Every structure is written in structure tokens, then in C-alpha cells.
Amino acid sequence: MWRWSVCPVAVSRGHMPFCSTQQEPHQANPSHTSQVTHSPGNQLTLCSLLEMGFSETQAKEMHEGAMKSRGKHVPSVLTALLLLGLNPSSILKIMQKCPEVYSLKVVRNLSTGSLQRMISRYPEVMLLSVKRVNMVSRLLREKCLFTIHQVTDILRDSSEVLEEDLAKLEYKFQYAYFLMDVRQPEMVKAKLFRLSLSELRCRRCFLERRGLYQTPDKKGQTLKEFHVFCKLMAREQEAEGREDEYSSDEELGEDKDDDDDDGLHRKKRHWNTGYKKDRK
Template sequence: MRTKDATLCYGQGNIHPLIICHLNTSPVTKRTYCIEGRSKDGGEQIISSEERTTELLNTLENKGVTRYSRQHTLALYQLLLDLGIKYQTIESQLSEMPDLLSHPISKWQDTSGVMVEAGVDSVKILQSIALCPILLKVQPQELRQTIAKLRELKVGKLNLLTLATRYPVLLFHPPKLISQRIKNLGSIFPPSELSMLIRNNPSVLTDKWTTVIDKIMYIHKVMGLEQPQIASSRALQKSLLHIKTRHQFLYRAGLYKTPDLLRDKHSHRHNHKLSDIMDTSDALFANKVAHLTELEYQVFCNMIVEEEEDGSPYADSEDEIEDLKANYLKKYDR
């Protein structure tokens, strides 16, 4: 399944003020979605969908959102309740992303119906649509066929359909290409690490192969790390510029010692874990990993951007990296 709108699976917003919503944010799309909502008093009660719809519309009106009719909002609210989704989660998500109300109820029925048939959990149906609303524009039969093909793809115990519920961009990528990419990655990462790599970094299945290899080669050749360290982090979900900037900030400050894992398999432990370096917020990275200030890191980020534009001065082994990358691309690119 392909669509030129696949890159539109992103966004952020505010949270319903009367509901505590346990949020998660997709590391790739940056779209925030509700894992589960609950009332602030923690209580459970029998609810009226009409009363709750009124409450939701009042909340949206306070935000200046008044373009959705009561009839349409009530119909979607009831549909989500019928799926078995808690009202707190529904209100949290629709308040967070009122644009979800812009889609016809028939599209919600078609998409959720196909996903229910596939055995997808009700909350994950809402999460998937919140992460990638263009799922509602896909024809039911096309979505059904793609789901069936993804269900057949497994990496170890990891089922690709399960992965697609939190990274729904996979639903817009031809399963045949995903299968080929898994084979390519399997030529670099052993089975024991391949499923972990894909679980932590699902974008390696859909990004351009050159982009994936660029990041792997930098972490391997410049940072001196091997497959286990790469697979256990989410570094490959980040941009190459992010990876370079985080590493160089530590390296130039004397806080990163390039390990030699061939001589000492534990030498990487002299540094922070790759996940600590790459998967943290700017503030946490600067303060807790580098023990410097966030302002210093932001200044360095700007400097790295300028260096990238002028030609990076720090890739001493660039020729070697390019040769190795070329070999990977020649052997595995499809």
C-alpha cells in the first residue's frame, strides 16, 4: 500500500484538562497518542455517551474548535465505545487531536472493522489511527490484504503486524520490500540481535537503504561500536546529524573514549550506553550524560550544522567508511 501522504503521520497537541492521559510519543513520527486515559479521581462509572459528548464539545469549544457537529462527534464517540475503548481514553485522544473528527464515520467503521477482523486490540486501533490518520483513507480491501501479508512476516518472535500498530507507516510500505530489507539487515545483524534492532528501530525497514547504512557505519567505524550496542538502542531512529552531534559533543569534551572491541570486548563500558547518548532529551543528555549545560549543547549543535555545510572536519576515516559503505550497498541494496 502506497500513498504520497504517508509522511503526514505526525503531530502534537494539548491534553484534556479533566482527564489524566498516559501518553506515549512515537520516536519516528513524533505524534503523541494516548496509551490509556483515566479520570483524576480514579473512579469507574456508567456513562452516557451523549453527556460525555457534550463535555467533549465544551472542551473543544474552550480551545476554539467549533467546526464539528454534535451528531458527528456523538457517532464517533459511540463507535469507539463500542470497540471497548474507555471513555477517558476517547476524550483524551479526541481532545489531543480534534482533527480526527474530520473524517467520515464510514471511514472509521471501515478501518476499525478491518483491524478488528485482524485481531488488533481496540486501544491499538485508536493508537494506530492517531499516529497515522491517513489509514482512514485506505480502501478496506487494500488494508485487509496488507495486514494479511504483514501477519506472515516474522523476525524471531516479533510479528510485523504487531510492530505496525505502533509504527503504522509499515502499512504503507510494500510487504515484499520489507521482507527484502529484513534479509539485508540479517546479513549484517545476527538473528539474536535482528529482532531487537527492528523492534527498537522500525524505521530501518522503511528508510532509504543508504540512510540506514550511513548511520550504521558512523556508529561502527567512528564510534567504535558493534551490532549488540546498536541493536539495543534506538539510535537508528535518529537522524545522522543527531548521531554525529551527540557523539562529537562528548568526544570533543574528552568524555567519549573510542572503544577497541577486538582487543577488549568490555571497552565500550568506559562510556555511557549508546541509548543514553542517543535516546535522551537534550536537557537530560547535556546535564546527566555530559554534565554540561543545555545551552552549551545548543551552541554546539549550531556549530555542527555549520561544519556539516562547510565539510565535516572530524571524519578522519571517511575514505574507509565510504569504501565499506559502498561494499554494503553493492552487496545488499535492492
């Protein structure tokens, strides 16, 4: 089961997420101060973004996104992503792909496992509830009979299943398992759950028409078994042909012997008749 928990982030003074405005109060720009004070994203400043490692262009874009989303915990979210090992460019791409991440209300424990690749590819996972994740994982384990390790790989590499309808997800598994004869390890290796059901059907039809794949029948016969069956049938037919030739040769030999015997009997009968006539 997945469990999200609050991750307290310890930040050193050298990497403070906020830019101190008390160093030179007499040089502070009053217009800028009022703008930061009244802005929706007042917990995030350009200076703090620069200290996190963002470039000026990236910092401006991140600051604009935070102001539009009115997120109150943006620094904590960014710090958690940095602790996860993501670089500023990857974090910016995540925010561009899923702006809802700005509005996360709590900082969740994202520093375990292989979530870095998962979040980089599918940042919407940060918005899902624990209940939803548990429902999907329970379906994959109980109804689809995946192991815990296989479920982890599916959720990491094919995170789209977390937002998919459970009935459609189960039907997709049944389609691949029963109609295509694909087993659980092969599904995980091929990342099958990244495809929609229509795309899966289209690929199957394409491979069948190319002759590269054959759907097994109800008896479970595969194309390989069919080729072996054809070879066995050819051998049996060849053996039957040889037996027929051998039996036909024997019949011809018997017919010749019968003809020779008939000729001898006729000659003997003729000789016997002539000998009697001569003696008379």
C-alpha cells in the first residue's frame, strides 16, 4: 500500500528558500516590497528561486506560475522536489506539464524509491489521493494477479493506470491475457498499460495482417504448434506413400508369378495331349 506522509524539510541557512529583506532596509524598493507583500505567491521570491539553482529566465517563469496558481506552499514543494534529486530544468518541465502542483496543500514524502522518474514523467500522481492509489494497486494484485514487485513497476512506468477507470483497466488486462495470451511478466516488460484499449487492438490487428502474430484459438494452439503439426502430417503422408508403393510392388510381383504358373500349366496340358495323339 502507498502512504503519503508529511515530510519535514530541514533547510540550512545557506540554502534558505526565502530571500531576506532585512539586510538593507533603507535600500529596499517600496513598490517591490508592496508587490511581494500583496501578491498571491508572497512566500516565493525571485531571489529564493535563484538560490535554489534556477536561472533568471526559469525563476521568472516559476514565479509567474506560482502567482497565477495562488499556491501557499510552493517553496516546500520545490524543496521536496530538489531533495528528490530533480534538477531545476526537470522541475520547470513538471510545473509546465502539471500546473496543479503549485497548489499542493501539504508536502508529501517523495524522497523514497524510484519516484523521481515517475514524477518527471507523470506529475499528476502528486495530486492523487492515497485511497485512489490503494484501489488501483488492490485491483492489480487481487483481480489481475500481479505480484507486489510487478505492481510497483506498473505504477512507476505506467502511472496512467492511476487515473483510469477500474472496470476498463480490468477489461484491458482480460483482453491481453485471454485473447492475446500475454502473461503478467510480459505485460510489465512491454509496458502494456501505457496503451489504450483501442491502440492495443489496432496493434494486434496490424501484426495479424502482417503474419507476425496469430491469436491462439480456444484450444490454446499457437502458430509454433501448428507448424510442428504440419511437419508431423507431412511425415505421416510420406510414410503412407512409401507403404503404398511397397504394397503395389508386391502385388505386381504376385501377378507375374501367377501368370508364369498359368503359362506352365497350359504348356504341360498341350504337351500331354500331343504325346497321346502320337502314340495312337
